[in-house]
Amino acid sequence: MATTITRPKTLIGKAIRRREDPRLITGTATYVEDIKMPGMHYAVVVRSPHAAAKIRSIDTSKAAARPGVVAIFTGQDVSKVGPVPCGASLPGLRVPNHTILATDRVYYAGHPVAVVVATDRYIAADAADDVEVDWEVLKAVADPLKALEPGAPAVHPQWPDNKAFDFHQEHGDIDKAFAEADVIVKQRILSQRLIPTPMETRGVVAEWRAADRALNLYSSTQIPHLLRSMVAQMLGLEENRLRVVAPEVGGGFGCKLNVYAEEALMGFVAMKINKPVKWIETRRENYLTTIHGRGHVDDYELSAKRDGTITGIKLRIIQDLGAYHQLLTPAIPTLSVLMMPGLYKTQNIFADIVGVFTNCVPTDAYRGAGRPEATHGIERMVDILAAELKMDPAEIRLKNFVQPNEFPFPTATGLIYDSGDYAAPLKKALDIAEYEKLRREQSESRKQGRLMGIGMSAYGEICAFGPSPATPAGGWESATVKIEPSGKVTVLTGTSPHGQGEETTFAQIAADELGVDIDDVLVVHGDTALVQYGIGTFGSRATAVGGTAVYFALQDLKAKIKKFGAMLLNSDDVTLANGQCIDNKTGASKSVQEIAAASYRAMQLPPNTEPGMVSTHFWEPPNFTFPFGAHLVVTEVDRDTGAVKVVRYIAVDDCGNILNPLIVTGQVHGGVAQGIGQALYEQAVYDEAGQLITGELMDYAVPKAHMLPWIESDHTVTPTPVNPLGVKGVGEAGTIGCSPAVVNSVVDALSPLGVKHIDMPMTPEKIWKLIRSAQ
Amino acid sequence: MKISGSQRLPFPPDQSYALMQDPEALARAIPGCESLEQTGENEYRMKMKMALAAFSGAFEGKVRISEQQPPSSFRLDVEGSGKIGFVKGGGVLKLEPSETETVVNYDGDVQVGGTIAAVGQRLIEGAAKSMIQRFFEKLAAS
Amino acid sequence: MIPQTFDYTAPATLDQALALIAQGAKPLAGGMSLIPMMKLRLAAPEHLVDIGRLKELNYIREDAGALHLGAGCTHYEVETSPLLRGKCPLLSETAAHIGDVQVRNMGTIGGSIAHADPSADYPAALQALEAKIVLRGAQSQRTVAASAFFLDTFATALEPGEIVSEIIVPVEEAGAGASYQKMAQPASGFAIVGVAARLRRSGGKIAMARIGVTGLAGRSFRATAAEKALENTAGSAAEIQAAAALVAQGVEANSDLHASAEYRKHLAAVYAGRALFAALARTA
Numbered sequence A: 001m002a003t004t005i006t007r008p009k010t011l012i013g014k015a016i017r018r019r020e021d022p023r024l025i026t027g028t029a030t031y032v033e034d035i036k037m038p039g040m041h042y043a044v045v046v047r048s049p050h051a052a053a054k055i056r057s058i059d060t061s062k063a064a065a066r067p068g069v070v071a072i073f074t075g076q077d078v079s080k081v082g083p084v085p086c087g088a089s090l091p092g093l094r095v096p097n098h099t100i101l102a103t104d105r106v107y108y109a110g111h112p113v114a115v116v117v118a119t120d121r122y123i124a125a126d127a128a129d130d131v132e133v134d135w136e137v138l139k140a141v142a143d144p145l146k147a148l149e150p151g152a153p154a155v156h157p158q159w160p161d162n163k164a165f166d167f168h169q170e171h172g173d174i175d176k177a178f179a180e181a182d183v184i185v186k187q188r189i190l191s192q193r194l195i196p197t198p199m200e201t202r203g204v205v206a207e208w209r210a211a212d213r214a215l216n217l218y219s220s221t222q223i224p225h226l227l228r229s230m231v232a233q234m235l236g237l238e239e240n241r242l243r244v245v246a247p248e249v250g251g252g253f254g255c256k257l258n259v260y261a262e263e264a265l266m267g268f269v270a271m272k273i274n275k276p277v278k279w280i281e282t283r284r285e286n287y288l289t290t291i292h293g294r295g296h297v298d299d300y301e302l303s304a305k306r307d308g309t310i311t312g313i314k315l316r317i318i319q320d321l322g323a324y325h326q327l328l329t330p331a332i333p334t335l336s337v338l339m340m341p342g343l344y345k346t347q348n349i350f351a352d353i354v355g356v357f358t359n360c361v362p363t364d365a366y367r368g369a370g371r372p373e374a375t376h377g378i379e380r381m382v383d384i385l386a387a388e389l390k391m392d393p394a395e396i397r398l399k400n401f402v403q404p405n406e407f408p409f410p411t412a413t414g415l416i417y418d419s420g421d422y423a424a425p426l427k428k429a430l431d432i433a434e435y436e437k438l439r440r441e442q443s444e445s446r447k448q449g450r451l452m453g454i455g456m457s458a459y460g461e462i463c464a465f466g467p468s469p470a471t472p473a474g475g476w477e478s479a480t481v482k483i484e485p486s487g488k489v490t491v492l493t494g495t496s497p498h499g500q501g502e503e504t505t506f507a508q509i510a511a512d513e514l515g516v517d518i519d520d521v522l523v524v525h526g527d528t529a530l531v532q533y534g535i536g537t538f539g540s541r542a543t544a545v546g547g548t549a550v551y552f553a554l555q556d557l558k559a560k561i562k563k564f565g566a567m568l569l570n571s572d573d574v575t576l577a578n579g580q581c582i583d584n585k586t587g588a589s590k591s592v593q594e595i596a597a598a599s600y601r602a603m604q605l606p607p608n609t610e611p612g613m614v615s616t617h618f619w620e621p622p623n624f625t626f627p628f629g630a631h632l633v634v635t636e637v638d639r640d641t642g643a644v645k646v647v648r649y650i651a652v653d654d655c656g657n658i659l660n661p662l663i664v665t666g667q668v669h670g671g672v673a674q675g676i677g678q679a680l681y682e683q684a685v686y687d688e689a690g691q692l693i694t695g696e697l698m699d700y701a702v703p704k705a706h707m708l709p710w711i712e713s714d715h716t717v718t719p720t721p722v723n724p725l726g727v728k729g730v731g732e733a734g735t736i737g738c739s740p741a742v743v744n745s746v747v748d749a750l751s752p753l754g755v756k757h758i759d760m761p762m763t764p765e766k767i768w769k770l771i772r773s774a775q
Numbered sequence B: 001m002k003i004s005g006s007q008r009l010p011f012p013p014d015q016s017y018a019l020m021q022d023p024e025a026l027a028r029a030i031p032g033c034e035s036l037e038q039t040g041e042n043e044y045r046m047k048m049k050m051a052l053a054a055f056s057g058a059f060e061g062k063v064r065i066s067e068q069q070p071p072s073s074f075r076l077d078v079e080g081s082g083k084i085g086f087v088k089g090g091g092v093l094k095l096e097p098s099e100t101e102t103v104v105n106y107d108g109d110v111q112v113g114g115t116i117a118a119v120g121q122r123l124i125e126g127a128a129k130s131m132i133q134r135f136f137e138k139l140a141a142s
Numbered sequence C: 001m002i003p004q005t006f007d008y009t010a011p012a013t014l015d016q017a018l019a020l021i022a023q024g025a026k027p028l029a030g031g032m033s034l035i036p037m038m039k040l041r042l043a044a045p046e047h048l049v050d051i052g053r054l055k056e057l058n059y060i061r062e063d064a065g066a067l068h069l070g071a072g073c074t075h076y077e078v079e080t081s082p083l084l085r086g087k088c089p090l091l092s093e094t095a096a097h098i099g100d101v102q103v104r105n106m107g108t109i110g111g112s113i114a115h116a117d118p119s120a121d122y123p124a125a126l127q128a129l130e131a132k133i134v135l136r137g138a139q140s141q142r143t144v145a146a147s148a149f150f151l152d153t154f155a156t157a158l159e160p161g162e163i164v165s166e167i168i169v170p171v172e173e174a175g176a177g178a179s180y181q182k183m184a185q186p187a188s189g190f191a192i193v194g195v196a197a198r199l200r201r202s203g204g205k206i207a208m209a210r211i212g213v214t215g216l217a218g219r220s221f222r223a224t225a226a227e228k229a230l231e232n233t234a235g236s237a238a239e240i241q242a243a244a245a246l247v248a249q250g251v252e253a254n255s256d257l258h259a260s261a262e263y264r265k266h267l268a269a270v271y272a273g274r275a276l277f278a279a280l281a282r283t284a
């Protein structure tokens, strides 16, 4: 067959529409809540209304008497289930025993104390209301600064100072830098507690197959394989008897990069009642008990020369940990320390972290996880320094950037920045904004008494987590690529995407590499029974690490295709291109599909070659990747009300090579939306007694479409040498670059009034008070 | 949350004071009170049903009166819990004569928890104030 | 949603609905306030009577110089009604400020005012319009003025067994101008403060001024001192600012997570000014 197909390698880099969207848009995707099983039971978790209390007794008799109630379990009943794991280790870390149900004491409002199982969810909810707990209410502390004060209520009575750990890192000669500085600027900067708010709350279905001694666990998770290993351990089950399926996952933003009590609890319940059981988190439970993000009080000091050269950075982080460690809780602020130098050269750093227990739900990874805090801090400080030195904020950044010829660049915090041209996106953003003209416009508008601000950030982030030595559970990723006997291609990825679009981008990679139609490629993920093993989707790693694993599995497969092709063509000189294996001498060819079919029929095999067309690759990255970019924001503040209007938003991101611009732009948009959420609207508020008073969407202000500006998204492209795709990661970039640019812009708007810093969220009332006190 | 304000009762202070210690009068005046049963000296168990438009819930709790200085002041502590959360409040009520009437100045703390804390935050102050108002209106009518 | 058990009836006629409501059943209109409460179990009505589907409560018509709206009109219908837009644009403008489009498609004007959320938008307009509210029970019908209807946070003049059946607003006279201005609470969209202003000019003077305020205090109200200050003036910028400054005077303002009492009072003056300027610009 000598048909020539001219199909150049064309999918990579194209704005291919997301193949996952039709089912999402038409409401036909299968989420955990959509799973129905014969004999399914429903569980409702009874939770503490108090932030700190002793449990004197629990009376379940009234609840148990309700018709339809099948079982009720309390802390005593689940005492054999292992604790909720903390995967982070730090020297001297205090790790509270995090049982899946409270036994004698609760530590935060929402703490699970019992689970009620019934034949339908309404009965279960009614019965949960009937469970009576006799509480001895204790004093709680919700504010990390207050928790550190002597005499504060002890969150865990065994540790009256409420400290979980102290962490220190330094490099260079910080004392010399500060002693010789021309100028030192200091500022306390808050990164408030945020609630991740995925559209889909958590949910679990557990099904115990007693005859097989096998547990099937369906959970809305970002990490099915890690979850399997850890829940198996908690339940004392061999992990090959536990299957975890992450069906459609409606967003995670890090909050589903975790192992939660309910995941093990539902496994336990299913095993006990020998029936499938479903638990779906309500929005209120989601706010109370799914991890929150951020929660930083940061004290910064920057030393610099008069010409604007930054010579040293000191940082003291007080991290609000909440009552327990979830999977990565204590590790998150250490990422802030890693990224504290930002894109700047200085080799002198000094950092302390105090991890503080509070009677609140734990904090953990939320879009950006530690890097937004670091970026917000350094980018605010650079602006504060620029103001002090009366320098232009763009100029001071350009002066301090690591230069393009300095890569790979070892940072003061021990990282090796892979590649970059940090000035490029900033200059591009300035060009798009017509910066000089904008500044002239600003001075004109100031003359009219208007409060117009121009702010920018130049961010760097650490992505593609990560080399295994630096990533607790392993930092590699796996892929299997199969060409089925019919010629259709199946890609199994260990990353478990949940909205990022890898069903499209990975199919693009496979289709291009094999020269097949993209519609012939199916990307499968999220099921531990199907997928070899994997780490998951977080830390902007899925494409850079998981995509690279796919790429290498494809290379192995291509070699095998060529072997079979050469055999079938009776040639020793073949090329694989456009889905055809071509005999370079005769021009005869066999299609990939024909070759795959022959490999399964196995009538004949090339020497030392197994039948079949399957390849698995586990890829270990040699380094992280370090995307970067610059955001520029124009704002206008309403002098009368303090309301901030974002007039222009320019995002220039460099995430290395771009596989699909549509998806990259989508990630930037979503990230910026969450960054603006933090900058202007969102804040998890606990009252003094530890009650979460932003407990519903009526009070927690996630920005809606009409509250967001048009985002002008552009890019520079600096490929990474870390992986052959040259991709760096873009899932979190928007969030990381955003908040400092917005705050810098508003501070700039108010600078004529003498305002030097504003903490987030910049609510109208806060701004109004600043304006008023300046007048 | 701090709550303070003042209300009037159309009686002289000693009569007002006595009324506010009288369980029967209290039971009639506390909005939604279904029963008030004495459990000890100056201690009562109360069942009440709170209703504010669409919002309603049954509470069970305790009422305690202390620091009595007739006829000028006393302290009132109320705590109740129900399926939708709990309410705890306490404060000092000071009675001042004003011609033939009494001005009652109150100053206290209210703490709520559970679902009502999470969603009712913006409404609690208003709701508490209107309940206090109704309480005094009913007391005045007794 | 997992509420407590309840019965549900969707009667065919208003009379049937009123008979059930007289027996203690709770009306369900758009469900935009009631259902969230039930979902959180903050409300547990035993019997819901769906009045949201009654055609008898769904009309907007003009009669003898006034506009009559059935309580069952959705916010969207109020927003887009050509009759209202032409003859009482303030009400349409206010409806457009409510929540988001889903809420406007479901929620009703009757439900909103019966619920009497202190931050709801309609009450400001109804106060400024001196609207009349028709209350019906199984055996009764009465009409109360908006100013006498809204009593307090979630409290209205409705007696047990009564529903809001109709809202009556005037046809704006020629030469009148009106505007509703609000600062929205970022999470819910409700008004932190909302001010509705109506002005009529005659002979170079402001002949009539009506100002309705919501969100500021426990109940919506008419800012009569500000109205008086403005009437018979020329409506200069200074006069408007001076009147606007009176709106919050002596008011015991709400305070919550989103705005302190002090800020709300300040906003009331700012938004009153904006509403008055906008209304003035619309006077012919």
Ligand SMILES: Cc1cc2nc3c(=O)[nH]c(=O)nc-3n(C[C@H](O)[C@H](O)[C@H](O)COP(=O)(O)OP(=O)(O)OC[C@H]3O[C@@H](n4cnc5c(N)ncnc54)[C@H](O)[C@@H]3O)c2cc1C
Pocket: B053, B054, C026, C027, C028, C029, C030, C031, C032, C033, C034, C035, C036, C051, C071, C097, C098, C099, C100, C103, C106, C107, C108, C109, C110, C111, C112, C113, C114, C115, C117, C119, C120, C121, C122, C158, C162, C163, C164, C165, C188, C189, C190, C191
């Ligand atoms: C996300 C969201 C945002 C919102 N934003 C705003 C906003 O910005 N501004 C604003 O003003 N509102 C807002 N609302 C509230 C919305 O306007 C509701 O529609 C309205 O408050 C209630 O109307 P309903 O028809 O939905 O009533 P329902 O929820 O059905 O009923 C509410 C209450 O009124 C009673 N009731 C209903 N109809 C009658 C009647 N005819 N007579 C007597 N009693 C009756 C019910 O028994 C119930 O107690 C918002 C709601 C949501 C969910």
